[in-house]
Amino acid sequence: MGRFIARRLGLGLLTIFVTTIAVTLLIHIVPGDPVRIMYAQSQGTTDADIAAIRHRLGLDRGVFVQYGLFVGRLAQGDLGRTVRGDQPVLPLILDRLPNTLLLAAAAMVIALVLGIGAGFVSAWREGSLVDTGLMTTAIGGVAIPQFWLGLMLMLVFGVRLAWLPVGGTGLPNLVLPALTLGLGNAAIVARMCRAAMLDTMRQEFARAARARGLPKFLVMTRHVLRPGLVPVATMMGMQFAYMMGGAIVVENIFSWNGIGRLAISAIFERDYPLIQGFILVFATSVVVVSLLIDLLQLALDPRLRRQ
Amino acid sequence: MSAAVEIVAAPPREAPWIARLLRAPGGAIGAALILLLLFSALFGDALVPYSPTRMAAGRPLLAPSLAHLFGTDEFGRDEFSRVLAGARLTLMVGLVAVGLSFSAGLIVAMLAVLARGWRGAAVMRLMDVLFSFTDTLIALACVAVLGASLQNAVLAVGIAAIPFYARTAHAAALVERGKPYCEAAAVAGAGPLRLALRHLLPNIMPVMIVVATMGVSTAILATAALSFLGLGAQPPMPEWGLMLAGARSYMERAPWLMLFPGLAIALTVLGFNLLGDALRDAIDPGRRGR
Numbered sequence: 113m114g115r116f117i118a119r120r121l122g123l124g125l126l127t128i129f130v131t132t133i134a135v136t137l138l139i140h141i142v143p144g145d146p147v148r149i150m151y152a153q154s155q156g157t158t159d160a161d162i163a164a165i166r167h168r169l170g171l172d173r174g175v176f177v178q179y180g181l182f183v184g185r186l187a188q189g190d191l192g193r194t195v196r197g198d199q200p201v202l203p204l205i206l207d208r209l210p211n212t213l214l215l216a217a218a219a220m221v222i223a224l225v226l227g228i229g230a231g232f233v234s235a236w237r238e239g240s241l242v243d244t245g246l247m248t249t250a251i252g253g254v255a256i257p258q259f260w261l262g263l264m265l266m267l268v269f270g271v272r273l274a275w276l277p278v279g280g281t282g283l284p285n286l287v288l289p290a291l292t293l294g295l296g297n298a299a300i301v302a303r304m305c306r307a308a309m310l311d312t313m314r315q316e317f318a319r320a321a322r323a324r325g326l327p328k329f330l331v332m333t334r335h336v337l338r339p340g341l342v343p344v345a346t347m348m349g350m351q352f353a354y355m356m357g358g359a360i361v362v363e364n365i366f367s368w369n370g371i372g373r374l375a376i377s378a379i380f381e382r383d384y385p386l387i388q389g390f391i392l393v394f395a396t397s398v399v400v401v402s403l404l405i406d407l408l409q410l411a412l413d414p415r416l417r418r419q
Numbered sequence: 420m421s422a423a424v425e426i427v428a429a430p431p432r433e434a435p436w437i438a439r440l441l442r443a444p445g446g447a448i449g450a451a452l453i454l455l456l457l458f459s460a461l462f463g464d465a466l467v468p469y470s471p472t473r474m475a476a477g478r479p480l481l482a483p484s485l486a487h488l489f490g491t492d493e494f495g496r497d498e499f500s501r502v503l504a505g506a507r508l509t510l511m512v513g514l515v516a517v518g519l520s521f522s523a524g525l526i527v528a529m530l531a532v533l534a535r536g537w538r539g540a541a542v543m544r545l546m547d548v549l550f551s552f553t554d555t556l557i558a559l560a561c562v563a564v565l566g567a568s569l570q571n572a573v574l575a576v577g578i579a580a581i582p583f584y585a586r587t588a589h590a591a592a593l594v595e596r597g598k599p600y601c602e603a604a605a606v607a608g609a610g611p612l613r614l615a616l617r618h619l620l621p622n623i624m625p626v627m628i629v630v631a632t633m634g635v636s637t638a639i640l641a642t643a644a645l646s647f648l649g650l651g652a653q654p655p656m657p658e659w660g661l662m663l664a665g666a667r668s669y670m671e672r673a674p675w676l677m678l679f680p681g682l683a684i685a686l687t688v689l690g691f692n693l694l695g696d697a698l699r700d701a702i703d704p705g706r707r708g709r
Contacts, residue, residue, distance in 0.1 A: 123548070127548045134560070138560065143565070255692055256681075257660075257684050263666075353553045354555075356553065358555070360559070376650070398556075402551070
C-alpha cells in the first residue's frame, strides 16, 4: 500500500515538474517573436514598450535563468500578469477554478449514477431487449460529439421548452452543461460496468450463490456489484481528467465561467502568461484529484490495501 | 495399449477474419458507414449540386427541400453540398492525425523496448506524464503555440495522442517480449534491432491496428471540437465542427443547420468505433460476444 501511494505521488510530482519546464519552454517554440505576436492586437506599442515587456517576462535572459525565475516566482504564488488588462494571473484563474471543478464533479456524478445503473440492469437482464436497447444507446452515446449534444440539449430544453437557462453560471445553469459532459461518459461507464459484472457473475462464488437458490437480483446486489465496480473505480481518475478536458469545450458552449472559457479566450488573444498559468493550474488539479481518487480506491478495495 | 487410433474430428475451419468481421452486425454497419464516408470523400465533388463555398446558391436559411436537401445556411450556401464536402476533410483529418500519432508512438515504444534499463524506463515515464496531462491540454497548448488553422489543429491532435499509442504499443511489446518465441529468437542470436523489427513489431500490429481504428474517431472528434471553438478550420471551409459553430447563432430560425453536420460527425465516429470493436473481436476470438 505504501508503495502504491509513493508511486502515484512520485508520478504526480514528476508531472508537475515536467509541466513547469514545458510551460517555460512554451513561449520559446512560438514561431516568430512571441512579444510582438502578443501585442499585435494592441495599437501604439513602441519598440521601447516591447523591449520593456520582454525584460519583464524575462525573455531577454537565458532559458535556465528564466526557468529559475519562473520557479522562484511560482513558489511565491506569482504567475505573472495578463497581457490584456494587466491582471495577476493566479488569482484570476483560482477565482474560476471552483466552477470548473464543480462542473466536472457534477458530470462525474451523472456519469457514475446513470452508467452504473444502466450497466447493472443490462448485466441483470443480459440478452434481453432492455440489454440490447441500453447497449445500443451506449454505443451511440460514445459517438455523439459533446459540443453537438450540448447544442441539441440547449435547443430542446433551453430554447424550445425553455425549462432551463442556456448560459451563465449558477445552480440551475449547471444542469445542461453537466448533462452534456456526463452523458457521453455515462455510456462509457455503462459498457465497462456491464462487462465487469458479467465477468464476475461467471466466477465461482457468484455461481455458488445462484446454486444455493439465491435470486439473481440478490446475487447481483450482494455479491457481484462491488467487485464488478473495481474496474470502474480504477478508471475514475482518468475519467475525471477527461471531464476536465471536456469541460473546456462545454464551458464555452454554455458560457460557464470556468477556467476553460478563460483559456480559450487567452489562446485567441495570445495571452501567453495566462495560457501558461492555465496549463499549470489545469495539470495540477488533474494530478491532485487523480491522487485523491486513487486514495479513495484504496479505501474501497481491501485487496489493494494488502498489496 | 490397443492399436485403436483415437479419432479426433478436425476442428471446424475458422472463417477468415474479414468474413467474421462482416458477419458481426456491428462490423457490417461500421464497414457500411466507413464506405459511405469514403464514397462521399472520393466522389463528393462530382455529386454535389452546388459548390460548397458558393454564396447565395439559394436564399439564406432555407428549410430543407428538394432543391436544397439539407436547406441553406446564413450565406445561402447549400448545406447538403457542404456536409458532403466535409467528408473528405474529415477523412483526411482522421487519417493524418492518427498516422502521425501511430507512427511516432510506435517508434517511441520500440526505442524504449530496445534501450532497456533506465533509458527505456525514463522514456516511458515521460509518456506516462504526458498521458496524465490529457490529450485536450496538449492539443490546446500546441494550438496556442502554433496558431489556429486546420493543419495546426490536426498536428496538435496528432501530437497529443502520441503518449497513448506509445503506452499501448509498449505494453503490448512487453507482453510479446516475455513469450517463448522471443526468447528463442534471442537465443538463436537475434540482436535487439532484429528482435524489435522482425518479431515484436509484426506481433503487436493486430492490437495496434484495432487501437488505431478507434483512434481515428477520437482524432476526428478532437479536431472537430477545436474547429468548433474557432481554433481549427477557418471559414469558409466546409468543416463539420466549424459549421456547427456557425449554426449556433441560427439555432431558433434554422435548427436543421445544427442537425446535419452533427449527425455526420456522429455517424462517422460510430462507424470507426463499430469497425474497431468488430476488428478486435475478429482478431481476438477470446473476446467475442463481450
